[in-house]
Amino acid sequence: MTEGMEQRRKERVDRGIKVRTDSLYALLSAGEIAYLALPRLVLILGLLLLPLVVPGMYWQRVITITCIYGLLAVSFDFLAHYVGLVSLGGAFFVGTGGYLAAIANTQMGLSPWLTVPSAALAGGVLCTLLLLPCLPLRGVYFAIISLMYPLFSARVIEALDILGGTDGIMGIDGFPNRIVEQYAPVVLLLLILFGLRRLVTTDFGLVVRGVKDNDQAIRASGINVTYFKAVAVFVSASMGCLGGACLVHIYMWSGISQFALDFSILPIAATVIGGSGTLVGPVLGCLILVPISEMLREFGTLRIVFYALILVAFIIFKSEGLMVWGRRKYHQFERWTRI
Amino acid sequence: MLEAKGLMVFYENMLALNNVDIACADGQIVGVFGANSAGKSTLMYTMSGIMKDIQKKEAMAGGERITIVGEVRFEGEEISRLKPNQRAKRGIVLCPERRRIFNESTVLENLRIGGYLATSAQAKRTLEYVFSVFPALERLQKRIGGFLSGGEQQMLAIGRALMAQPKVLLLDEPLMGLSPLMQATLVRATREIRDEKKISIIVTEQYARPVMPIVDYAFILENGSAVLEGTREHLMDNPDIRSAYFGVEES
Numbered sequence: 001m002t003e004g005m006e007q008r009r010k011e012r013v014d015r016g017i018k019v020r021t022d023s024l025y026a027l028l029s030a031g032e033i034a035y036l037a038l039p040r041l042v043l044i045l046g047l048l049l050l051p052l053v054v055p056g057m058y059w060q061r062v063i064t065i066t067c068i069y070g071l072l073a074v075s076f077d078f079l080a081h082y083v084g085l086v087s088l089g090g091a092f093f094v095g096t097g098g099y100l101a102a103i104a105n106t107q108m109g110l111s112p113w114l115t116v117p118s119a120a121l122a123g124g125v126l127c128t129l130l131l132l133p134c135l136p137l138r139g140v141y142f143a144i145i146s147l148m149y150p151l152f153s154a155r156v157i158e159a160l161d162i163l164g165g166t167d168g169i170m171g172i173d174g175f176p177n178r179i180v181e182q183y184a185p186v187v188l189l190l191l192i193l194f195g196l197r198r199l200v201t202t203d204f205g206l207v208v209r210g211v212k213d214n215d216q217a218i219r220a221s222g223i224n225v226t227y228f229k230a231v232a233v234f235v236s237a238s239m240g241c242l243g244g245a246c247l248v249h250i251y252m253w254s255g256i257s258q259f260a261l262d263f264s265i266l267p268i269a270a271t272v273i274g275g276s277g278t279l280v281g282p283v284l285g286c287l288i289l290v291p292i293s294e295m296l297r298e299f300g301t302l303r304i305v306f307y308a309l310i311l312v313a314f315i316i317f318k319s320e321g322l323m324v325w326g327r328r329k330y331h332q333f334e335r336w337t338r339i
Numbered sequence: 340m341l342e343a344k345g346l347m348v349f350y351e352n353m354l355a356l357n358n359v360d361i362a363c364a365d366g367q368i369v370g371v372f373g374a375n376s377a378g379k380s381t382l383m384y385t386m387s388g389i390m391k392d393i394q395k396k397e398a399m400a401g402g403e404r405i406t407i408v409g410e411v412r413f414e415g416e417e418i419s420r421l422k423p424n425q426r427a428k429r430g431i432v433l434c435p436e437r438r439r440i441f442n443e444s445t446v447l448e449n450l451r452i453g454g455y456l457a458t459s460a461q462a463k464r465t466l467e468y469v470f471s472v473f474p475a476l477e478r479l480q481k482r483i484g485g486f487l488s489g490g491e492q493q494m495l496a497i498g499r500a501l502m503a504q505p506k507v508l509l510l511d512e513p514l515m516g517l518s519p520l521m522q523a524t525l526v527r528a529t530r531e532i533r534d535e536k537k538i539s540i541i542v543t544e545q546y547a548r549p550v551m552p553i554v555d556y557a558f559i560l561e562n563g564s565a566v567l568e569g570t571r572e573h574l575m576d577n578p579d580i581r582s583a584y585f586g587v588e589e590s
Contacts, residue, residue, distance in 0.1 A: 007408055009406040010404065010406075011347060013352075319400065325401060328401065
């Protein structure tokens, strides 16, 4: 690189709106409001309109299932990237929520309007209590032990022949009508997504992110780490249980397949594809992965291979995740500058 | 021997190194002094090639874009395209800031990992040499690295770097957080290494006074630019530098 030769580098510049501080936006024009609101509107309207534009009942059902996976993926992302607990317990949450809703519906005769929220809360408490002894674990150790829970639960139900055994619990009420069934998971997902984005910026979110970075420093600040971890697990588990409760009312059946490892594994894959730590990314990942996995159904078990290829391609070529990439492209533009 | 010309490093749009020219002749000890964020570690990472690795990782994770411009020459050859492992093979060995020893391996294991590039005869000889320069390490050889004190870890880090058979040793803040006594030990050892092994050494520090006696030539970095350079005598004569970097108050 000799003298006189022009050297250039690519510069990233914030597209930005006119007055901006870290948390305060001063909106000056309709254009800027649109600039900020557009991505959110695309997500909200997109999810609400999607069931109307897809062909037929089958794909509408796929979207519902996608939203339930979306709940699980967001809950995984929250625990993994804001609290530092890599949880493979998604299936455990779904199963617990599902069985609780099934019992509340068939034994106590509660309507789905009551079983879904109560299963979410009670399931959250139950899962948190059961996971409480594992909370001091971190990283892969927590992942392994949380993976044991769904396997354990399914085998216990099978072996002891409780809760309907291998047949499961049948005769559960469905949602009152098609529209509720279609939109309950969509609306719940949107509410939880935006709620969680708020939560991670509150003081609570600040503390749990601190726990992830350095739990000793958090302890030294006089904060009870276990309590905060437990609350975070409760939040995450409730979301999973909510998904499970919706699922049993959609299928009108609850069985040990609710503890299937798909519910633990797919959310992780979706998080990798969508971009970890973004919360929206995992939903995007589910919107890609779940329909793909449906389309590949005719290939039988070979679909796992396609599935794995997609994952590997993403990890190698876009390991930052779609959402991180998209966000950067939206908020920044690039240009060449002379050095 | 090792020189950098017109080195510029950008972290995204922030200029970390601005047109830095630095050179280290054969058998010299060169000091690079500057405050926090002056660019000392960036300079060391760029010369040892680790910056290329950081650059790649940041790009993969969608983080900051790091731009490196300028040339690094070693023994007259342009090496800025070489990866850090290739540079280490040629003899540019970094002893990184905060030691970065292998916490779960013993002292002996740490040293043997460092000797990966050496032949077994070289490794044996260098191991003996490391133990002669740092007798403390010989007593500690079965101990786990993570349980050593800061000073012992620093000796181990330098020892590990020596095991890689360096021609140029890059010491990034070797005295950080150490007692004056330990600092004096390490400074003495650094000179010994240069004198006996004929290894050129580039050493960075925030506070120049402890290392100044052994430095042949020094550069002063400020906000990414090399603002001053000169021989030890030349710099010591400058009253501004004496008060800013050597802690000598002018009366």
